[in-house]
Amino acid sequence: MAADAATVERLAQRTLALVDIQSVSRDEARLAEAVAAAVPTGTFATRYADGEGFFYATARHPGRPFVLLAGHLDTVPPQDNLPGRIEDGWVIGLGATDMKGGLAVMLELAAWMDDARPSNELDLGLLFFTREELPVAESPLPRVFEACPELREADLAVVLEPTDNTIQAGCLGNLTATLTFLGKSAHSARPWLGVNAINRAVEGLEPITRVAPLPVDIDGLVFTEVLSVTRIEGGIADNVIPDRVSCRLNFRFAPNRTVDEAADRLAELVGDAGTFEITSSSPPGRVAARSPLVQRLQEAGAFEVEPKQAWTPVAQFSEEGIDAVNLGPGATRYAHARDERVSADELARTLEALQRFVAGKETP
Numbered sequence: 001m002a003a004d005a006a007t008v009e010r011l012a013q014r015t016l017a018l019v020d021i022q023s024v025s026r027d028e029a030r031l032a033e034a035v036a037a038a039v040p041t042g043t044f045a046t047r048y049a050d051g052e053g054f055f056y057a058t059a060r061h062p063g064r065p066f067v068l069l070a071g072h073l074d075t076v077p078p079q080d081n082l083p084g085r086i087e088d089g090w091v092i093g094l095g096a097t098d099m100k101g102g103l104a105v106m107l108e109l110a111a112w113m114d115d116a117r118p119s120n121e122l123d124l125g126l127l128f129f130t131r132e133e134l135p136v137a138e139s140p141l142p143r144v145f146e147a148c149p150e151l152r153e154a155d156l157a158v159v160l161e162p163t164d165n166t167i168q169a170g171c172l173g174n175l176t177a178t179l180t181f182l183g184k185s186a187h188s189a190r191p192w193l194g195v196n197a198i199n200r201a202v203e204g205l206e207p208i209t210r211v212a213p214l215p216v217d218i219d220g221l222v223f224t225e226v227l228s229v230t231r232i233e234g235g236i237a238d239n240v241i242p243d244r245v246s247c248r249l250n251f252r253f254a255p256n257r258t259v260d261e262a263a264d265r266l267a268e269l270v271g272d273a274g275t276f277e278i279t280s281s282s283p284p285g286r287v288a289a290r291s292p293l294v295q296r297l298q299e300a301g302a303f304e305v306e307p308k309q310a311w312t313p314v315a316q317f318s319e320e321g322i323d324a325v326n327l328g329p330g331a332t333r334y335a336h337a338r339d340e341r342v343s344a345d346e347l348a349r350t351l352e353a354l355q356r357f358v359a360g361k362e363t364p
Helices: 005-019 029-038 096-116 141-147 149-153 197-209 259-270 292-301 314-319 344-359
Strands: 045-049 053-057 066-072 085-087 090-092 123-129 156-159 167-169 173-182 214-218 221-234 244-253 275-282 305-307 324-326 341-343
Touching (some): 005 029, 005 090, 005 096, 029 053, 053 141, 053 149, 066 344, 090 096, 090 344, 096 341, 096 344, 123 141, 141 314, 156 292, 156 314, 167 292, 173 197, 197 221, 197 244, 244 259, 259 275, 292 344
Parallel strands (some): 066 123, 066 156, 156 324, 167 305
Antiparallel strands (some): 045 053, 053 123, 085 090, 090 341, 167 324, 173 244, 173 275, 221 244
């Protein structure tokens, strides 16, 4: 069922307005002010705001499920893609798909709840946060959860990351490790006097590069574990046999492993090749596809359910004991691209599904 033209146009214009407020990571203050001004105070009360996390919620009712919609305010740096524009049914510009289209849907849903006063079957919270596009160590979410325990009462969190309007359950964990190969430096005219660390790296990395992707089935969703060599550095001059080579490994692991179990598995895959050290880690997101609320959300929009073959903040909600899924109007193929864009029709599809979800109505 196609959305009405007025809804499509309104969502496109709201998304464009958000796109045109530049909000590269660590510079989200202007967008946060605009978002706060757009949240209707008649229906949503401010529960928490510290400049990095912003939580608004409807009144709570005993026995009603509490659902949290979440979205990040920041974008990657611009690529000559500002200001934005609307063209042929697309909102085009920095952050359109990741994830200002999702933010626009959240704000439009809030406005609809304030205006239409639907007979809600659940209580709703809106959580906006900064610095998602940076390493997880810079995420404000752990501190926001600590300062605002009410967030942990959510029965479901829906993160409106771009998913092409599919429900993506769970997410991969992420381990980064440094693998170092040592040798002995020497003059390149007399290499036999040294030990070439690059040669050792070539030999040591060969079995690692042959590690095959591993499919892992969790509740009927197939995640794929992968190990990749993503960086390599060594040598100081053309006439010096190098005595040290450093390689960066990236292990994306399925949600059936803990971080510690994944670290043990990575160490097993690396074996005795070089000196191995974990340098960063992010946990996976629990698969919540069988949650009654997730099933209700799926029915509200006739959404397909897929595994999330990446890491997202769903993992951080899982760490807090909250069931969480990704669902957003953005097209994943355009995320972080120079020609980033989101379909206005897909914005409307997400909005109307969330309206039915909130009101307890079935897909027409």
